[in-house]
Amino acid sequence: MSEAVLSPVRIGRLSIGALGILALALGTLQSVVEPALPLLQRELGVSPSEGALVGNTLLVTGAVVAPVAGKLGDRYGGKSVLVRLMAVVSAGGLLAGLAPNLPVLLLGQVLQGVMVGALPLSFILVRKHLPTGESQLAIGVVMALFTGGGMVGTLFAGPIAEGLSWHWMFALPTIAIIAMTLVITRLMPHDPPVQADNRIDWPGMALLSGTLLAFMLGLVKVTGDGLPPLAVGAIAVVVAALATGWVTVERRAASPMVDLRMLAKPAIWHSCVLTLVITTSFGMVAFLLPQLFAIPADGYGFGLNTTDIGLFLLPGAIAGAVSDSLGGVAARRFGLRAVLIGGAAVTVATVIALVSLHTAEWQLVVAKVLIAIGAGVGSTALLTRTATAVETRDTGIATSLLVVTRVIGVAVGSQVAAAILDAGADSATGLPTESAFATGFAMAGLVAALSLLVVRMTKKGVQA
Template identity: 35%
Template sequence: MRCNHSFTYRESAVSSTLVQEPEAAPTRPARSGRHANTTLVVLFLSLGGLSFALLQSLVAPALPAISADLQASVTDISWIMTAYLLSASVLTPILARLGDMAGKRKIMLVVLVLLAAGTVVAGLATSLPVLVAGRVLQGAAGAILPLSIGIVRDELPKERVSVTVGMLSAISGIGAGLGIVLAGPIVDHLSWEWLFWLPLVLVAAALVGVAVGVPESPVRTPGRLDLVGTFVLSVSLVSLLLAISKGRAWGWDSGQTLALFAVGVVGLVAFVLVELRVREPLIDMRLLAIRGVWPANAVGLTFGFLMFGTFLVIPTLLELPAATGYGFGKSITQAGLFLLPTTLMLIVFGPVAGILARKYGAKLPMVLGAVAGTAAYALPAVAHDQLWQIVASGLLSGAAIGLVFAAMSNAIIAAVPATHTGQATSVNAIVRTVGGSIGTAVVAAVIASDVTPQGIPTDHAFTLGFAVCAAVGVLAIAAALAMPSRRARAGASDEAGSAGSADDVDAELDALTAGH
């Protein structure tokens, strides 16, 4: 009688886990006798994610103050945001892949040390180049979310995974919202350096907590880092994001901008070709073809756009002088407070999305979030002359981001083998970053396209900005509807489970991508 060494890719309402049949050879080491306090594990991972998200947005409202103090031009000071963005985009897939290979806790500690070092450098900076160098180090922490999701999937009981992943995913939006809220009071009452010293407390707590309270994940993907793919992807992402971030300042039709776009696009094509040919790719292209993965990445791209649209358009409108007839004359601090409802909704709906994903699958909260996100911009596109309309838009936006961010992560971990969690979730983090860059550039360009003789954006410019975001929300709905239902995903899991092969994970990925 022939022994069939096969793997069953079983999907529960929480997540799909690579489960070994009794006669199969092991693919993941047995857990050590160490039993971690899972509540503390989640707490320490949350602190790390919150500190990264805070540092991402906390600086943005303070750029004028930093520019004046360091005597830097408006164009030069934007490198504070651009450097952070480029570093996070390039290092996230590399560090997530190393986490899958060498151990997620080990790489998480490296990432937190880099984040702490960068925060200290930024806090001590007395010149723009030093501050930008600190921001580059901080950007390495973009890998915190993929590493955290991998640790949660490997360490927590299955029934807690979806809600916990929902909370960790929502924290990226919560931190971004809190950063906008807190920046004004910190700069007004302390100084811009405290934008780094205060989050450093969270970073230090997360570092100590992970060191003493988080066990090393037993799931590994042995191999070597794909250096060629790493180089090609880095060049491509840097070129694309530089073109997007600097295109408005340099001119969208300038030779410099167009050349960077060309290098970025050609680089992405070259990266795909390289990854399809190497034995141990940085990102396995088959992951991106899984039906539960590519719609989640498409939604991630659109919601990266929408989230930064919220954090750009609404504060700008609130801070315009009331004498314009459509501005509300709020200070930076007051405008930030109007984003508190958005942040509170994120706190609530992140875990709610995890509960919905556990009971009904990730598609439902993703569709609901996409609909709410579209409504969040359709409302002010119709009318935004009353404060209640701004608050209602913020509430809808917070609920949408909380639902979608959590649903995306749950959809991905439910669709890929545990050994590939870092790769798959890092791609989602990258597309969100790219979407945020595109959203910031496009919305800023739309608002600046129609200004008064004094250089103030007109009411029509804001209407158009909200309308553009609503249109992107419709694209998010279409992508969310393309997600497989729970029944369809269960069928794919059964198909993967019947794909017996000596090279088990490769066989499973082939089965999961077949027909999709």
């Protein structure tokens, strides 16, 4: 009880640096699958949809765990929950590093998925220990390093997989995560819980987790297996029932997991809608590009190996890291609405151009850079706005909901793109046709264009 009333200790550069390096290692572990996906598909003997499942299994777990982690961090303190989550991530990384087959690899990905909860927990720590202005900068730094980890994973996944084996892609970042967790345990001061006298809303947590899990698994099944309409309808009914039950419980709970009044704020729900649209388009392109790079060069593809794919994706990863660090700053200087419109316009123009301009490597590299900038600046600006638009006691749950929205958007995008490639596969070779990629890029452009419509429809909320 006494801990709840103590003033938080201001954290120094070493503690922020430790959080940042941990985010870098987590981003690396999350990103190694993208450039190595064609290699994994070949070595494990799986289709594009099953390959998308390797990456999206992590996202499924992250979508379920992030809001729970954020709420527990608000309740018990960000540091203690973060350390426990990293133990689970480490176990998953080591399991993936030892995986002999696809089922074991998927189990490792499930455990690794709790890493998504590290982001809202990091935001809790910087929000509690730093003034508002400095906390916004620190949030941008953590997000930038998490995205920068994507750069590291993209660059080194190929050489590691081809020089050692794909198992080491997971093992090496895991070793770094273990080391940095030990450093944080020693350096980071304990942050006092904000609501020490309130009980945890376990029914609300269970229903929200069940809703997200049913949605994510349903998404994977619908886009990958071609379920009959009755099965699709059944999945939709289950998700709707769980969501309705969750809303009912939250409205009656004395201390709800998510205060529905908070969700009703324009700053929150507008951010969630826009983030979903932005990241869905980005997820589609992020899945399509490495697949196109790997298509044999005797047709319309380039026949690149994992190392080369990583090198060509690297500029986009760098652009994403930079744009993530500048999203909040750009929104403060130019206004959130201007940042969102600019990012969406760049994304739409770029993806539509890809429909016809995808015959040279440089075209795909430039496209990935522009899309990473557009999506990164917009989504991070929305995240920093959300982190400072709620009370300190709600930082974890509010930011975790937005992180979950990002995860869902990327998962939706990649699964839809995988389904488009599967549907457009050549019956003789089993490879996607060029028209399937063109269709995928066109769909990604249409989704990105929706963000412009959403910004216009929610003009007042975006300016709030």
